[in-house]
Amino acid sequence: MRQSILFAPTLKEAPHDAVVPSHVLLVRGGFIRQIAAGIYAMLPLGWRVIRKVEAIIRREMDELGAQEFHLPALHPREVWDATDRWEVMGDNMFRLKDRGGRDMCLGMTHEEVFTHLANNELRSYRDLPQVWYQIQTKFRDEPRPKSGVLRVREFIMKDAYSFDIDREGLDAAYEHQRKAYCGIFERCGLKYYIVEAHSGAMGGSESAEFMVRTDAGEDMVAACRSCDYAANTETARSRIEPASDPEEAGAPERFPTPGLVTIEDLAGAHPDKASADRQIKTLVYVLDGKMHLVLLRGDHELAESKLQGATGAKDLRPGHAEEIREALGADPGSLGAVGVDHLPVLADTELEGRREMVTGANEDGFHLEHVSVKRDIPRTRFADLRTVTENEQCVHCGGSLEVFRALEVGHIFKLGTRYSDAVGATVLDAAGKEEPIIMGSYGIGVERVMAAAIELHHDGDGIIWPDSMAPYQIHVLALQTNDESVRGKAEELYEGLVAEGYEVLLDDRDERAGVKFKDADLIGIPVRVAVGKRRLQEGSVEIRRRGEDAVRVVDASLQSVCAEVVARP
Ligand code: ATP
Ligand code: MG
Numbered sequence: 001m002r003q004s005i006l007f008a009p010t011l012k013e014a015p016h017d018a019v020v021p022s023h024v025l026l027v028r029g030g031f032i033r034q035i036a037a038g039i040y041a042m043l044p045l046g047w048r049v050i051r052k053v054e055a056i057i058r059r060e061m062d063e064l065g066a067q068e069f070h071l072p073a074l075h076p077r078e079v080w081d082a083t084d085r086w087e088v089m090g091d092n093m094f095r096l097k098d099r100g101g102r103d104m105c106l107g108m109t110h111e112e113v114f115t116h117l118a119n120n121e122l123r124s125y126r127d128l129p130q131v132w133y134q135i136q137t138k139f140r141d142e143p144r145p146k147s148g149v150l151r152v153r154e155f156i157m158k159d160a161y162s163f164d165i166d167r168e169g170l171d172a173a174y175e176h177q178r179k180a181y182c183g184i185f186e187r188c189g190l191k192y193y194i195v196e197a198h199s200g201a202m203g204g205s206e207s208a209e210f211m212v213r214t215d216a217g218e219d220m221v222a223a224c225r226s227c228d229y230a231a232n233t234e235t236a237r238s239r240i241e242p243a244s245d246p247e248e249a250g251a252p253e254r255f256p257t258p259g260l261v262t263i264e265d266l267a268g269a270h271p272d273k274a275s276a277d278r279q280i281k282t283l284v285y286v287l288d289g290k291m292h293l294v295l296l297r298g299d300h301e302l303a304e305s306k307l308q309g310a311t312g313a314k315d316l317r318p319g320h321a322e323e324i325r326e327a328l329g330a331d332p333g334s335l336g337a338v339g340v341d342h343l344p345v346l347a348d349t350e351l352e353g354r355r356e357m358v359t360g361a362n363e364d365g366f367h368l369e370h371v372s373v374k375r376d377i378p379r380t381r382f383a384d385l386r387t388v389t390e391n392e393q394c395v396h397c398g399g400s401l402e403v404f405r406a407l408e409v410g411h412i413f414k415l416g417t418r419y420s421d422a423v424g425a426t427v428l429d430a431a432g433k434e435e436p437i438i439m440g441s442y443g444i445g446v447e448r449v450m451a452a453a454i455e456l457h458h459d460g461d462g463i464i465w466p467d468s469m470a471p472y473q474i475h476v477l478a479l480q481t482n483d484e485s486v487r488g489k490a491e492e493l494y495e496g497l498v499a500e501g502y503e504v505l506l507d508d509r510d511e512r513a514g515v516k517f518k519d520a521d522l523i524g525i526p527v528r529v530a531v532g533k534r535r536l537q538e539g540s541v542e543i544r545r546r547g548e549d550a551v552r553v554v555d556a557s558l559q560s561v562c563a564e565v566v567a568r569p
Pocket of ligand 1: 109140142149150151152153155157408409410411443444445446447448
């Protein structure tokens with residue numbers, strides 16, 4: 001491709017709302033343009049990268065025997081009603097009506113439609129196993145589209161679905177996908193973590209996320225420094241030192257705490273009896289419409305996903321100020337569970353059996369001391385509810401955990417019979433008995449993979465594409481287009497490299513050398529061949545690999561340029 005005709009509008013300045021490197025560089029490099037919030041156009045360079053990523057994914061999927069489909073993005077409401085997710089997906093689903101007034105939606109994911117097909121078409125255990133996939137557009141009305149193509153409202157996903165007669169079949173399909181994902185992300189040049197994950201709206205028993213460690217991500221991962229335990233903090237567990245409490249010293253007693261409404265305020269004012277780890281933090285949550293009290297140690301934070309998991313609640317939100325006051329007679333800051341008989345109480349396991357604690361008195365400006373959880377809050381149900389933090393102990397090996405920000409690039413789920421039960425998708429087993437189909441589902445975000453590669457591979461000048469994903473492999477720069485010999489040599493090398501089978505971009509624009517170098521660094525093609533007047537007089541050209549300082553001066557023949565391109569340090 002000649003750059004003089006390529007549409008790759010590079011920019012000196014990043015858009016003002018661009019913060020993360022992939023967003024800045026994809027826009028500056030002329031790969032993408034925003035059309036509306038969370039909606040992007042892929043320009044020619046961006047689309048080439050996307051197609052590379054798709055090809056890597058397609059190859060791994062085909063190798064494991066998965067079959068490629070292409071399902072509609074436009075879905076009738078009925079297939080989503082069948083699994084209850086027309087309701088569950090809430091505002092994240094783009095909904096519309098057809099001309100007959102029938103409800104339709106744009107697909108956020110395709111469990112429903114694939115299960116619908118499986119239900120209609122798969123009859124016998126002999127039809128199984130099947131692994132079906134597609135690389136197709138998804139629509140999600142995300143509450144906060146951000147960070148360029150990292151979180152958008154329309155994106156391309158590789159989604160695969162496995163259909164098996166038994167658990168062993170599902171385990172094997174899941175393992176095949178897991179391995180294929182490792183291959184995909186390795187080929188894409190992404191260092192990844194495989195982490196235990198929360199299944200969220202997907203349901204099912206087991207799931208793992210593929211995470212890339214980067215501050216551009218919106219997830220938090222806890223990973224052991226000593227073993228391979230790693231989990232999304234939505235589900236991560238850890239061990240902490242057990243508390244040692246004094247003996248019970250009598251019944252709960254009110255004491256005045258005017259103006260002390262945070263854990264820190266109270267700990268600061270009463271360090272003797274109310275250090276943060278001696279306080280019970282009381283939160284109010286409304287779970288599927290019913291108010292609950294949720295208790296944690298003062299210095300611990302709630303993981304909402306764990307609360308959801310522990311209660312099976314579909315809908316969950318913190319209580320509003322007015323409803324809290326009405327239910328408990330006080331404002332947040334003075335709330336507690338002692339003596340509250342009309343609301344269910346859930347507490348984190350770290351509070352089990354704790355004595356001599358301090359908690360709100362449900363009276364503004366007062367707290368209670370000498371609180372014993374077992375004695376004074378007897379109806380409590382315990383569950384693991386807290387978010388793990390840095391340096392706590394690994395539940396597997398006791399090693400210390402590190403907690404970091406990460407970006408989810410892929411997610412694999414064992415769905416079990418969640419979807420097949422909902423639609424009655426069964427097959428006849430060898431004995432002629434109807435058995436529900438056992439399913440798995442496996443997703444990768446294609447634009448996310450592209451952006452993640454940039455988050456990991458860039459410098460102050462621009463993108464450093466991994467070879468596998470680069471829009472072109474070689475960038476030939478004709479540094480002085482007004483010089484006959486420079487132009488001739490650049491053309492000759494370009495034609496020759498293309499004939500050798502390389503994907504080559506030739507910068508034949510009528511621009512200064514400085515502009516060409518800057519754009520080449522920004523666009524990030526792995527190998528740069530600079531043809532310039534001075535070197536050419538000695539019969540040589542300069543070759544540099546993007547991201548490396550070393551410039552190699554080689555003979556200006558196609559043969560030696562090819563030899564240098566192939567030779568990897
Ligand atoms: P997230 O937690 O980041 O919202 P998710 O758990 O909803 O993602 P899945 O339903 O597991 O995502 O979708 C599979 C893959 O699709 C994700 O691993 C991610 O790579 C990609 N993906 C999901 N949502 C988006 C989005 N809004 N924009 C771009 N890619 C996305
Ligand atoms: Mg996910």
